[in-house]
Amino acid sequence: MLGMLAAAQAQAQLAAQPKEVVARIRADSSERVARASQALQSSRSILGIGADSEFVPIRSDVDPFGITHVRFQQRYRGLKVWGGQLVSHVDAGNRVLPYSLSLHHSPVVDVAPRVSEGTAIRTAAAKAGIQGGFTVAPQAELLVYPVTRRAIAARYRGSRNIDATMMERRLVRNALAYHVHLETRNRVDGDVSMEVIVDAHSGEVLDSWPSLQTAHARADGARSQYSGTVSINANSTIGGYEMRDMQRGAAGQPGRPEGQYANNLVLDYVADTPAASHAMRDETNTWGDGANYTAGSSNPDTQQTAGVDVAFGMQASWDFYRNVINRSGIDGLHGWATFAVVHDPQSQSGGANAAWYPSCFCMRYGDGSPESGIRNLTSLDIVAHEMAHGVNQFAGDLMYAAEPGGLNEANSDIFGAMVEFYVRGGGLASGAATIPQTGGNWTILDEARVPNYRIMYKPSLTGGIDEWTPKLHQAGPHRASGPMNRAFYFLANGAALSGSRFSPHLPDGMTGIGNDSAFRIWYRAMNYYFTMMSDYVAARQALITASQDLFGPGSPQEQAVWNAMRAINVGPAWSAGATCGLLESGRQLSSGSSVSSCDGRYGLAMQGDGNLALYRHPGTAVWSSGTGGHHGAYAAMQVDGNLVVQKAGLRAPQAVLWHAGTWEYPESSLQVTNDGNLVVRTANGLPVWYRTPPTGAATVATSSGTNTTIDSADALNAPATGALGQMRFGTDHYFRIQVAAGASLTLDFVGSRLIRSDSYASDFWAVAIVNASGAQLAQASTDPYNTRATTSYRNTSGNPVTLLAKVSRNIFWPGGDLNIHRYALAVRHH
Numbered sequence: 001m002l003g004m005l006a007a008a009q010a011q012a013q014l015a016a017q018p019k020e021v022v023a024r025i026r027a028d029s030s031e032r033v034a035r036a037s038q039a040l041q042s043s044r045s046i047l048g049i050g051a052d053s054e055f056v057p058i059r060s061d062v063d064p065f066g067i068t069h070v071r072f073q074q075r076y077r078g079l080k081v082w083g084g085q086l087v088s089h090v091d092a093g094n095r096v097l098p099y100s101l102s103l104h105h106s107p108v109v110d111v112a113p114r115v116s117e118g119t120a121i122r123t124a125a126a127k128a129g130i131q132g133g134f135t136v137a138p139q140a141e142l143l144v145y146p147v148t149r150r151a152i153a154a155r156y157r158g159s160r161n162i163d164a165t166m167m168e169r170r171l172v173r174n175a176l177a178y179h180v181h182l183e184t185r186n187r188v189d190g191d192v193s194m195e196v197i198v199d200a201h202s203g204e205v206l207d208s209w210p211s212l213q214t215a216h217a218r219a220d221g222a223r224s225q226y227s228g229t230v231s232i233n234a235n236s237t238i239g240g241y242e243m244r245d246m247q248r249g250a251a252g253q254p255g256r257p258e259g260q261y262a263n264n265l266v267l268d269y270v271a272d273t274p275a276a277s278h279a280m281r282d283e284t285n286t287w288g289d290g291a292n293y294t295a296g297s298s299n300p301d302t303q304q305t306a307g308v309d310v311a312f313g314m315q316a317s318w319d320f321y322r323n324v325i326n327r328s329g330i331d332g333l334h335g336w337a338t339f340a341v342v343h344d345p346q347s348q349s350g351g352a353n354a355a356w357y358p359s360c361f362c363m364r365y366g367d368g369s370p371e372s373g374i375r376n377l378t379s380l381d382i383v384a385h386e387m388a389h390g391v392n393q394f395a396g397d398l399m400y401a402a403e404p405g406g407l408n409e410a411n412s413d414i415f416g417a418m419v420e421f422y423v424r425g426g427g428l429a430s431g432a433a434t435i436p437q438t439g440g441n442w443t444i445l446d447e448a449r450v451p452n453y454r455i456m457y458k459p460s461l462t463g464g465i466d467e468w469t470p471k472l473h474q475a476g477p478h479r480a481s482g483p484m485n486r487a488f489y490f491l492a493n494g495a496a497l498s499g500s501r502f503s504p505h506l507p508d509g510m511t512g513i514g515n516d517s518a519f520r521i522w523y524r525a526m527n528y529y530f531t532m533m534s535d536y537v538a539a540r541q542a543l544i545t546a547s548q549d550l551f552g553p554g555s556p557q558e559q560a561v562w563n564a565m566r567a568i569n570v571g572p573a574w575s576a577g578a579t580c581g582l583l584e585s586g587r588q589l590s591s592g593s594s595v596s597s598c599d600g601r602y603g604l605a606m607q608g609d610g611n612l613a614l615y616r617h618p619g620t621a622v623w624s625s626g627t628g629g630h631h632g633a634y635a636a637m638q639v640d641g642n643l644v645v646q647k648a649g650l651r652a653p654q655a656v657l658w659h660a661g662t663w664e665y666p667e668s669s670l671q672v673t674n675d676g677n678l679v680v681r682t683a684n685g686l687p688v689w690y691r692t693p694p695t696g697a698a699t700v701a702t703s704s705g706t707n708t709t710i711d712s713a714d715a716l717n718a719p720a721t722g723a724l725g726q727m728r729f730g731t732d733h734y735f736r737i738q739v740a741a742g743a744s745l746t747l748d749f750v751g752s753r754l755i756r757s758d759s760y761a762s763d764f765w766a767v768a769i770v771n772a773s774g775a776q777l778a779q780a781s782t783d784p785y786n787t788r789a790t791t792s793y794r795n796t797s798g799n800p801v802t803l804l805a806k807v808s809r810n811i812f813w814p815g816g817d818l819n820i821h822r823y824a825l826a827v828r829h830h
């Protein structure tokens, strides 16, 4: 069955709904959640979800387009499936749009634990090395944990310059496991927040990572008055004032009785439990002196100054959420209160830290480290950074490890920088709804004089990471954030042709779209399209989708997203040119979208049921990939040239449902022609896959493989348009070509990328025109990555001549790439 989706859907930027419509949809939200749940229930079979799985709504929100986004958690026999999330998007007309999802299709596992919860907690505590006891009771949750392994996709094995899209995550097995959360602060262990996954059958530790979400100020605290003279809100009480913002956070704290922690509040550190600390107070409502506080100082004004900075940063962030992104507080819905503890000794780092704690919905700020020159860690970008960890908790909820951890940190740095532009560029003072282009900077922690402060436009200047690499997931969140920080800078501000704002992956640079547009795209992606396991590739896709929602498909903003991600080695650059009838290299057809032939008579649609189908309008199916039954599957014209249909979620070999077999022809594209054909063409125009042979396809020859000398050359006479071949390193292939008197011959060559995981950069393809005695008349060679080359020769002899095209593959070190690689040689006479 091909299903019914026939017409090409006109794609356009989403239209904002009138406020009253959005308000009405918000008021109906329980009905919409029920609608989403019901639709999900009836999509079970095409989602490939068995009867043992169910979906529990965990959050919902309505955006200004009237779309209700409902986030579901996958459960298997009542147990949470780690990383199994699905976001359903229900539009104003109550239609269910394609899902954002990362599901585990058949997490079959024996759900009876053989290890007790207590044992799992003891195992986890031993793994974490905790000796001094717990100040917060450890928690353990029994769940299904897919054990996965990251690997380079088989077809890229042996490659150099691995792009993020070439990686895949392979499922090893599903485990029944305890997710143990450990949190404590005591004299022996310091400040610990740790996640440990313990196998509930074998008792083995499957994974563990520290989860204290910090500003990582191994430095810096800065002039306590980082923001000059500011106005903050205080609460008038008997005998004086306390630093409590009566205008923000009135809903109180989640899960706490109203009262003590109602309204956003700044506490002065007394002891590690918040109850023992007390609100910062002043008798006359005059706060701070702008000086950096150092331990032992007895000046009460200096003592207050850190509180002034934090109170100001909290209110500025809060107002930024409200004015710029229409968000109610950190949680986005209730406007729950948060509190901050200042002068917190941050025992593990000697005070040089600031952190967000999900368990108390609160923050702690250290005084820095005078010995290291680090000032109080209370500058505006730091406070905005910590608050944004809270925002993440109620949005994509990216886990704090591996690539998602890097994106989590990048989110906080992006918020930190944007709040700074908003405040210092005058946005806050005027209550602006947009983020100014000036006033802030692209450095985080710099004011606090942290020595290795973060530089968003070039993280490596202070020891960070500039671009995606296969090892990025091992780098820890504060370094794995580097590439995303840099991509966000490029998106907002552009990339240069040289210098520290240059990327070798985007040699021609790019124009930025401005802070405001860049941030809106980022925020929409992280709020609605990220899931806890989103990595850089998923982030790219989410950003592209968000840019299409906000600015329309193909808009300059969408193009900028492509290029900014290319600049950090994630996916291809935007390619211009006629897009009519084409799925270009690197593009995806997501569920529900389609490409039409230029005359509109044929449409290739990625159906909601996972089938890729070609229709003749109106509604006659003429071809399909036969991959129905996989809801959310998408088609991709991969950068390596292969056209694939694959399941959403896990990117794994078993996720590929169908493919055209056209790998190793980089930058190929898929054409939907006016005569109803589908053709994958190489970058130099040769058809390598098609429904029916296109005009001229029959004249594409295939190298015999024995054409390794001039004498054994394959004949390739007009009207041959070219040849396809494959070879190992150190080989030559010859093709004999007749060239008329006065005519020119052009060879247009594209070969597989010669990319390897070692450091040899000297592999290349060469294409030459030689005469019958082997003398070279013209020649061109490629580099390992840009593997297209053209060369021409004009026959001025006055007679027809026989020339030879010579294709060769050279390698710097023969022990390296032993694989056979494909090439496509296009031949033009003119």
Ligand SMILES: [Zn+2]
Pocket (backbone or CB within 6 Å): 213, 214, 215, 216, 385, 389, 409, 412
């Ligand atoms: Zn952080």
